[in-house]
Amino acid sequence: MNYRHAFHAGNFADVLKHAVLAQCLAHLKKKAKPFRYIDTHAGVGAYDLTSSEAQRNPEWQGGIAKVLAAKRRPEVEEALAPLLDVVRAMNPGETLTSYPGSPELAARMLREHDRAHLCELHEADAKTLDQRYVRNAAVKVEKRDGYKALHSLVPPREKRGVVLVDPPFEHRDEMAHMAEAVRKAIPKWTGGTYIFWRPLKDLWASERFDVGLAEWLFEENYATPENILRADLWVRDLEAEGKLAGAGVVIINPPYTLEAQLLALLPWLAETLSQGEGAGWRLDGAATDESLSVEEF
Numbered sequence: 405m406n407y408r409h410a411f412h413a414g415n416f417a418d419v420l421k422h423a424v425l426a427q428c429l430a431h432l433k434k435k436a437k438p439f440r441y442i443d444t445h446a447g448v449g450a451y452d453l454t455s456s457e458a459q460r461n462p463e464w465q466g467g468i469a470k471v472l473a474a475k476r477r478p479e480v481e482e483a484l485a486p487l488l489d490v491v492r493a494m495n496p497g498e499t500l501t502s503y504p505g506s507p508e509l510a511a512r513m514l515r516e517h518d519r520a521h522l523c524e525l526h527e528a529d530a531k532t533l534d535q536r537y538v539r540n541a542a543v544k545v546e547k548r549d550g551y552k553a554l555h556s557l558v559p560p561r562e563k564r565g566v567v568l569v570d571p572p573f574e575h576r577d578e579m580a581h582m583a584e585a586v587r588k589a590i591p592k593w594t595g596g597t598y599i600f601w602r603p604l605k606d607l608w609a610s611e612r613f614d615v616g617l618a619e620w621l622f623e624e625n626y627a628t629p630e631n632i633l634r635a636d637l638w639v640r641d642l643e644a645e646g647k648l649a650g651a652g653v654v655i656i657n658p659p660y661t662l663e664a665q666l667l668a669l670l671p672w673l674a675e676t677l678s679q680g681e682g683a684g685w686r687l688d689g690a691a692t693d694e695s696l697s698v699e700e701f
């Protein structure tokens with residue numbers, strides 16, 4: 405387990421993933437009933453952008469820093485608001501020095517009765533995560549394999565909530581592990597919102613995951629096409645050599661407001677965070693023919 409998220413914190417892929425997560429949590433907060441947030445691959449919780457890892461190849465400068473500096477239309481501002489509220493609260497001064505990981509984003513959005521359950525397998529990272537929330541009774545940290553844990557964590561007592569599955573993709577069989585974990589969890593809790601992050605690197609593998617997941621959900625009657633949304637962003641030509649050019653999320657049971665928000669956000673992100681030729685975005689229902697939009701700049 406060599407993956408260190410600190411090298412990537414706040415990059416374009418984090419911004420999209422965290423904007424989606426924050427919108428899902430904000431939607432749950434519209435009702436008074438409590439919810440639970442489940443994070444299978446939590447990381448260390450929050451990131452110091454002045455650390456040597458974040459400075460070595462400052463990907464956040466091409467992500468969250470550009471987002472904050474750019475002019476945002478009202479509908480883009482609305483789509484980003486729950487994420488940017490947390491980022492601003494963590495950076496009260498003029499300079500951007502901290503960025504929330506998914507745990508911190510959730511921890512700051514929880515209300516009194518909401519709960520978070522975080523799994524992290526890396527020894528040192530799990531310890532850091534545990535120390536961060538040791539005094540927060542609403543947040544439970546487990547040093548545990550999130551794939552193996554997931555089916556035992558659902559359904560949560562609250563019966564409302566969000567699951568984020570955000571693996572490091574260090575191994576070629578990561579998509580298969582993700583698919584296996586999902587197939588055990590969803591039958592136990594069909595009503596939850598699930599967010600699956602995956603890189604757009606091996607495009608064949610990500611397509612196979614997306615389409616396989618959607619087809620299985622339809623076949624088993626766990627979801628209909630309206631219950632699935634796929635949002636992808638690429639900042640360079642996806643075929644280009646070098647570091648990650650694209651990534652995105654597949655969301656099961658998205659809030660009904662999310663599609664319109666992403667339709668405003670994705671083209672703006674592709675334009676604002678473009679790193680050259682071929683940046684683009686996609687918003688559709690994964691396995692369905694009804695592709696909502698695919699655009700290139």
Ligand SMILES: C[S@@+](CC[C@H](N)C(=O)[O-])C[C@H]1O[C@@H](n2cnc3c(N)ncnc32)[C@H](O)[C@@H]1O
Pocket residue numbers: 405407409443444445446447448449504505506507523524525526529548549550551570571572
């Ligand atoms: C992409 S990072 C998570 C980032 C975090 N979700 C965020 O948005 O801030 C993936 C994390 O998963 C951890 N990890 C790897 N395999 C795992 C497993 N099987 N179960 C739980 N955590 C794992 C890694 O140590 C790493 O911290």
